[in-house]
Amino acid sequence: MQIIVLLKQVPDTDEVKMDEKTGTMIREGLQAIINPLDLHALEEALRLKEKTGGEVIVVSMGPPQTEEALREAIAMGADSAFLLSDKKLAGADTWATSKALSKAIEKIKDFDLILAGEKATDGETGQVGPEVAAMLDIPFSTYVNRIIEITNDGLIVSRVVEEGYEEQFLPFPCLLTVVKDINEPRMPTLKGKVKARRAELNLLKANDLGLAESEMGLKGSPTRVVKISYPKVSRNTRIYTSKNLDEALEELIGKLKKMALI
Numbered sequence: 001m002q003i004i005v006l007l008k009q010v011p012d013t014d015e016v017k018m019d020e021k022t023g024t025m026i027r028e029g030l031q032a033i034i035n036p037l038d039l040h041a042l043e044e045a046l047r048l049k050e051k052t053g054g055e056v057i058v059v060s061m062g063p064p065q066t067e068e069a070l071r072e073a074i075a076m077g078a079d080s081a082f083l084l085s086d087k088k089l090a091g092a093d094t095w096a097t098s099k100a101l102s103k104a105i106e107k108i109k110d111f112d113l114i115l116a117g118e119k120a121t122d123g124e125t126g127q128v129g130p131e132v133a134a135m136l137d138i139p140f141s142t143y144v145n146r147i148i149e150i151t152n153d154g155l156i157v158s159r160v161v162e163e164g165y166e167e168q169f170l171p172f173p174c175l176l177t178v179v180k181d182i183n184e185p186r187m188p189t190l191k192g193k194v195k196a197r198r199a200e201l202n203l204l205k206a207n208d209l210g211l212a213e214s215e216m217g218l219k220g221s222p223t224r225v226v227k228i229s230y231p232k233v234s235r236n237t238r239i240y241t242s243k244n245l246d247e248a249l250e251e252l253i254g255k256l257k258k259m260a261l262i
Protein backbone atom coordinates (compact mmCIF):
# COMPACT_ATOMS: atom_id res chain seq x y z
CA MET A 1 0.00 0.00 0.00
CA GLN A 2 1.30 3.47 -0.86
CA ILE A 3 0.71 5.62 2.21
CA ILE A 4 1.30 9.34 2.63
CA VAL A 5 1.53 10.76 6.14
CA LEU A 6 0.94 14.46 6.76
CA LEU A 7 3.25 15.59 9.49
CA LYS A 8 3.47 19.05 11.04
CA GLN A 9 6.24 20.45 13.22
CA VAL A 10 4.81 22.35 16.19
CA PRO A 11 6.22 24.24 19.20
CA ASP A 12 6.90 21.94 22.15
CA THR A 13 4.32 23.43 24.48
CA ASP A 14 0.60 23.25 25.20
CA GLU A 15 0.52 26.96 25.84
CA VAL A 16 0.89 28.52 22.43
CA LYS A 17 1.12 32.29 22.83
CA MET A 18 -0.06 34.69 20.18
CA ASP A 19 1.30 38.13 19.40
CA GLU A 20 -1.74 40.32 20.03
CA LYS A 21 -0.46 42.98 17.61
CA THR A 22 0.48 40.85 14.59
CA GLY A 23 -1.95 37.97 15.15
CA THR A 24 0.80 35.39 14.61
CA MET A 25 2.19 32.73 16.91
CA ILE A 26 5.17 33.55 19.12
CA ARG A 27 7.62 30.77 18.32
CA GLU A 28 10.82 32.28 19.71
CA GLY A 29 12.46 30.27 22.46
CA LEU A 30 10.31 27.22 21.88
CA GLN A 31 11.68 23.81 20.90
CA ALA A 32 10.00 22.25 17.88
CA ILE A 33 8.64 18.70 17.87
CA ILE A 34 6.53 16.51 15.60
CA ASN A 35 2.87 17.21 16.31
CA PRO A 36 2.16 14.41 18.82
CA LEU A 37 -0.97 13.18 17.02
CA ASP A 38 0.97 12.88 13.78
CA LEU A 39 3.20 10.29 15.46
CA HIS A 40 0.09 8.12 15.76
CA ALA A 41 -0.67 8.67 12.05
CA LEU A 42 2.90 7.65 11.19
CA GLU A 43 2.78 4.60 13.50
CA GLU A 44 -0.45 3.41 11.85
CA ALA A 45 1.11 3.86 8.41
CA LEU A 46 4.15 1.80 9.46
CA ARG A 47 1.92 -0.96 10.84
CA LEU A 48 -0.11 -1.06 7.61
CA LYS A 49 3.10 -1.25 5.58
CA GLU A 50 4.30 -4.13 7.76
CA LYS A 51 1.05 -5.98 6.96
CA THR A 52 0.63 -5.17 3.28
CA GLY A 53 4.03 -4.03 1.99
CA GLY A 54 4.44 -0.80 0.07
CA GLU A 55 5.86 2.55 1.11
CA VAL A 56 5.37 5.25 3.71
CA ILE A 57 6.05 8.79 2.51
CA VAL A 58 5.94 11.72 4.94
CA VAL A 59 5.04 15.19 3.72
CA SER A 60 5.34 18.44 5.60
CA MET A 61 4.99 22.11 4.86
CA GLY A 62 6.95 24.42 7.10
CA PRO A 63 10.15 26.42 7.59
CA PRO A 64 13.55 24.78 6.77
CA GLN A 65 13.98 23.43 10.33
CA THR A 66 11.02 21.09 9.62
CA GLU A 67 13.75 18.89 8.13
CA GLU A 68 14.47 17.67 11.70
CA ALA A 69 10.92 16.38 12.07
CA LEU A 70 11.12 14.59 8.73
CA ARG A 71 14.44 12.95 9.63
CA GLU A 72 12.86 11.76 12.90
CA ALA A 73 10.01 10.23 10.88
CA ILE A 74 12.56 8.40 8.71
CA ALA A 75 14.31 7.20 11.89
CA MET A 76 10.98 5.73 12.99
CA GLY A 77 10.64 3.85 9.70
CA ALA A 78 9.28 6.14 6.97
CA ASP A 79 10.77 5.39 3.53
CA SER A 80 11.05 8.92 2.21
CA ALA A 81 10.16 12.50 3.03
CA PHE A 82 9.06 15.61 1.17
CA LEU A 83 9.54 19.09 2.61
CA LEU A 84 7.52 21.88 1.14
CA SER A 85 9.26 25.06 2.21
CA ASP A 86 9.20 28.50 0.65
CA LYS A 87 8.80 32.08 1.83
CA LYS A 88 5.91 32.43 -0.64
CA LEU A 89 3.97 29.88 1.46
CA ALA A 90 4.45 31.74 4.77
CA GLY A 91 1.42 32.97 6.67
CA ALA A 92 -0.83 30.32 5.14
CA ASP A 93 -4.14 29.66 6.88
CA THR A 94 -5.67 26.17 6.80
CA TRP A 95 -7.12 26.69 3.29
CA ALA A 96 -3.78 27.76 1.76
CA THR A 97 -1.94 25.06 3.75
CA SER A 98 -4.30 22.38 2.46
CA LYS A 99 -4.10 23.66 -1.10
CA ALA A 100 -0.29 23.57 -1.07
CA LEU A 101 -0.24 20.11 0.55
CA SER A 102 -2.78 18.66 -1.87
CA LYS A 103 -0.89 20.04 -4.89
CA ALA A 104 2.34 18.59 -3.47
CA ILE A 105 0.67 15.19 -2.97
CA GLU A 106 -0.55 15.20 -6.59
CA LYS A 107 3.04 15.78 -7.72
CA ILE A 108 4.58 13.14 -5.45
CA LYS A 109 2.96 9.85 -6.33
CA ASP A 110 -0.18 7.80 -6.78
CA PHE A 111 -1.29 6.78 -3.31
CA ASP A 112 -3.85 4.49 -1.67
CA LEU A 113 -4.12 6.21 1.68
CA ILE A 114 -3.31 9.53 3.37
CA LEU A 115 -3.04 9.59 7.16
CA ALA A 116 -3.08 12.79 9.23
CA GLY A 117 -3.40 13.67 12.88
CA GLU A 118 -6.78 14.67 14.31
CA LYS A 119 -5.42 18.17 14.91
CA ALA A 120 -2.19 20.09 15.39
CA THR A 121 -1.41 21.21 18.93
CA ASP A 122 -0.68 24.79 17.82
CA GLY A 123 -3.31 25.73 15.21
CA GLU A 124 -5.75 23.13 16.60
CA THR A 125 -8.39 23.57 13.92
CA GLY A 126 -8.53 19.94 12.76
CA GLN A 127 -9.36 21.31 9.30
CA VAL A 128 -6.29 20.39 7.25
CA GLY A 129 -7.01 16.64 6.88
CA PRO A 130 -10.61 17.02 5.63
CA GLU A 131 -9.65 20.02 3.47
CA VAL A 132 -6.86 18.08 1.75
CA ALA A 133 -9.28 15.21 1.07
CA ALA A 134 -11.88 17.62 -0.35
CA MET A 135 -9.29 19.29 -2.57
CA LEU A 136 -8.09 15.91 -3.85
CA ASP A 137 -11.70 14.82 -4.24
CA ILE A 138 -11.28 11.62 -2.21
CA PRO A 139 -13.40 10.22 0.66
CA PHE A 140 -12.25 10.78 4.23
CA SER A 141 -13.03 9.78 7.77
CA THR A 142 -12.10 11.72 10.92
CA TYR A 143 -11.45 10.70 14.57
CA VAL A 144 -10.46 7.18 13.48
CA ASN A 145 -9.53 5.02 16.47
CA ARG A 146 -9.11 1.66 14.69
CA ILE A 147 -8.58 0.22 11.26
CA ILE A 148 -10.78 -2.84 11.47
CA GLU A 149 -10.12 -4.47 8.11
CA ILE A 150 -8.19 -3.92 4.91
CA THR A 151 -10.16 -5.20 1.93
CA ASN A 152 -9.08 -5.39 -1.73
CA ASP A 153 -10.68 -2.09 -2.55
CA GLY A 154 -10.74 -0.14 0.70
CA LEU A 155 -10.73 0.04 4.49
CA ILE A 156 -13.27 -0.56 7.22
CA VAL A 157 -12.58 1.83 10.08
CA SER A 158 -13.99 2.65 13.48
CA ARG A 159 -14.35 6.33 14.37
CA VAL A 160 -15.17 7.98 17.66
CA VAL A 161 -18.55 9.72 17.74
CA GLU A 162 -20.44 11.33 20.64
CA GLU A 163 -22.53 8.26 21.42
CA GLY A 164 -19.76 5.68 20.97
CA TYR A 165 -18.16 4.33 17.81
CA GLU A 166 -19.20 4.27 14.18
CA GLU A 167 -17.95 1.88 11.48
CA GLN A 168 -17.35 3.15 7.97
CA PHE A 169 -16.14 1.66 4.71
CA LEU A 170 -13.89 3.89 2.59
CA PRO A 171 -12.80 2.94 -0.92
CA PHE A 172 -9.18 3.60 -1.93
CA PRO A 173 -7.75 6.19 -2.31
CA CYS A 174 -8.94 7.82 0.90
CA LEU A 175 -7.78 9.95 3.85
CA LEU A 176 -8.09 9.27 7.58
CA THR A 177 -7.40 11.56 10.52
CA VAL A 178 -6.54 9.55 13.61
CA VAL A 179 -6.95 9.97 17.37
CA LYS A 180 -4.29 9.03 19.89
CA ASP A 181 -6.09 5.86 21.04
CA ILE A 182 -5.36 4.19 17.70
CA ASN A 183 -1.88 2.99 18.73
CA GLU A 184 1.28 3.58 20.73
CA PRO A 185 3.95 5.19 18.53
CA ARG A 186 7.30 3.39 18.38
CA MET A 187 10.65 4.94 19.24
CA PRO A 188 13.24 5.51 16.51
CA THR A 189 15.85 2.73 16.33
CA LEU A 190 19.61 3.27 16.19
CA LYS A 191 19.63 1.83 12.66
CA GLY A 192 16.79 4.18 11.77
CA LYS A 193 18.69 7.16 13.15
CA VAL A 194 21.72 6.32 11.02
CA LYS A 195 19.49 5.96 7.95
CA ALA A 196 17.77 9.26 8.77
CA ARG A 197 21.04 11.14 9.10
CA ARG A 198 22.13 10.00 5.62
CA ALA A 199 18.72 10.28 3.93
CA GLU A 200 18.22 12.71 1.04
CA LEU A 201 15.08 14.69 1.67
CA ASN A 202 12.98 15.75 -1.30
CA LEU A 203 12.56 19.51 -1.32
CA LEU A 204 9.63 21.20 -2.97
CA LYS A 205 9.34 24.92 -3.66
CA ALA A 206 6.25 27.01 -4.24
CA ASN A 207 6.91 27.09 -8.00
CA ASP A 208 6.76 23.27 -8.13
CA LEU A 209 3.09 23.32 -7.15
CA GLY A 210 1.58 24.91 -10.24
CA LEU A 211 -0.33 27.44 -8.16
CA ALA A 212 -0.64 31.17 -8.80
CA GLU A 213 1.02 33.41 -6.18
CA SER A 214 -2.45 34.67 -5.23
CA GLU A 215 -3.31 31.11 -4.10
CA MET A 216 -0.33 30.75 -1.77
CA GLY A 217 0.66 31.85 1.72
CA LEU A 218 -0.95 34.91 3.24
CA LYS A 219 -2.22 36.11 -0.17
CA GLY A 220 -4.06 32.84 -0.71
CA SER A 221 -5.53 32.76 2.80
CA PRO A 222 -9.18 33.79 3.03
CA THR A 223 -9.07 34.05 6.84
CA ARG A 224 -7.47 36.94 8.71
CA VAL A 225 -6.65 37.17 12.40
CA VAL A 226 -8.34 40.53 13.01
CA LYS A 227 -7.83 40.70 16.75
CA ILE A 228 -6.52 38.48 19.50
CA SER A 229 -7.43 39.02 23.10
CA TYR A 230 -7.07 36.95 26.23
CA PRO A 231 -9.85 36.71 28.79
CA LYS A 232 -8.89 38.98 31.67
CA VAL A 233 -9.04 37.18 35.02
CA SER A 234 -9.34 39.72 37.80
CA ARG A 235 -9.05 38.17 41.24
CA ASN A 236 -7.59 39.47 44.44
CA THR A 237 -4.59 37.18 44.60
CA ARG A 238 -1.96 36.76 47.28
CA ILE A 239 1.06 34.60 46.68
CA TYR A 240 2.58 32.88 49.73
CA THR A 241 6.02 31.36 49.80
CA SER A 242 6.60 28.06 51.60
CA LYS A 243 7.98 29.99 54.58
CA ASN A 244 4.57 31.26 55.66
CA LEU A 245 2.43 28.33 54.50
CA ASP A 246 0.76 27.93 57.94
CA GLU A 247 -0.27 31.57 57.88
CA ALA A 248 -1.64 31.12 54.34
CA LEU A 249 -3.68 28.05 55.28
CA GLU A 250 -5.09 29.78 58.33
CA GLU A 251 -6.16 32.77 56.26
CA LEU A 252 -7.66 30.56 53.55
CA ILE A 253 -9.62 28.47 56.07
CA GLY A 254 -10.85 31.66 57.74
CA LYS A 255 -12.09 33.03 54.41
CA LEU A 256 -13.81 29.78 53.41
CA LYS A 257 -15.55 29.67 56.83
CA LYS A 258 -16.70 33.26 56.39
CA MET A 259 -18.18 32.32 53.03
CA ALA A 260 -19.87 29.32 54.71
CA LEU A 261 -18.09 26.99 52.30
CA ILE A 262 -16.64 24.83 55.07
Ligand SMILES: Cc1cc2nc3c(=O)[nH]c(=O)nc-3n(C[C@H](O)[C@H](O)[C@H](O)COP(=O)(O)OP(=O)(O)OC[C@H]3O[C@@H](n4cnc5c(N)ncnc54)[C@H](O)[C@@H]3O)c2cc1C
Pocket residue numbers: 006007008009024025035037038041059060061062090091092093094095097098101115116117118119120121122123124125126127128129221223224225
Ligand atom coordinates in the same frame (compact mmCIF):
# COMPACT_ATOMS: atom_id res chain seq x y z
C1 LIG B 1 -4.66 34.25 8.96
C2 LIG B 1 -3.79 33.17 9.46
C3 LIG B 1 -2.43 33.33 9.41
C4 LIG B 1 -1.59 32.33 9.84
N1 LIG B 1 -0.27 32.54 9.78
C5 LIG B 1 0.55 31.59 10.21
C6 LIG B 1 1.96 31.78 10.19
O1 LIG B 1 2.42 32.81 9.77
N2 LIG B 1 2.74 30.77 10.63
C7 LIG B 1 2.20 29.60 11.10
O2 LIG B 1 2.96 28.71 11.49
N3 LIG B 1 0.90 29.38 11.14
C8 LIG B 1 0.07 30.36 10.73
N4 LIG B 1 -1.25 30.14 10.79
C9 LIG B 1 -1.72 28.88 11.28
C10 LIG B 1 -1.79 27.94 10.11
O3 LIG B 1 -2.86 28.25 9.30
C11 LIG B 1 -2.03 26.57 10.64
O4 LIG B 1 -1.01 26.22 11.52
C12 LIG B 1 -2.04 25.58 9.51
O5 LIG B 1 -2.89 25.99 8.50
C13 LIG B 1 -2.48 24.22 9.97
O6 LIG B 1 -3.69 24.32 10.65
P1 LIG B 1 -3.79 23.68 12.06
O7 LIG B 1 -2.54 23.96 12.80
O8 LIG B 1 -5.07 24.10 12.67
O9 LIG B 1 -3.79 22.13 11.67
P2 LIG B 1 -4.89 21.04 11.90
O10 LIG B 1 -5.92 21.14 10.86
O11 LIG B 1 -5.33 21.04 13.33
O12 LIG B 1 -3.97 19.77 11.60
C14 LIG B 1 -4.53 18.49 11.35
C15 LIG B 1 -3.48 17.61 10.70
O13 LIG B 1 -3.18 18.10 9.41
C16 LIG B 1 -1.81 17.88 9.12
N5 LIG B 1 -1.15 19.18 8.92
C17 LIG B 1 -1.51 20.40 9.36
N6 LIG B 1 -0.64 21.34 8.96
C18 LIG B 1 0.32 20.69 8.25
C19 LIG B 1 1.51 21.11 7.61
N7 LIG B 1 1.91 22.37 7.59
N8 LIG B 1 2.26 20.16 6.98
C20 LIG B 1 1.88 18.85 6.98
N9 LIG B 1 0.77 18.41 7.59
C21 LIG B 1 0.00 19.31 8.22
C22 LIG B 1 -1.23 17.12 10.31
O14 LIG B 1 -1.34 15.75 10.09
C23 LIG B 1 -2.15 17.56 11.44
O15 LIG B 1 -2.18 16.64 12.52
C24 LIG B 1 -2.13 31.14 10.38
C25 LIG B 1 -3.51 30.98 10.45
C26 LIG B 1 -4.35 31.97 10.00
C27 LIG B 1 -5.82 31.78 10.12
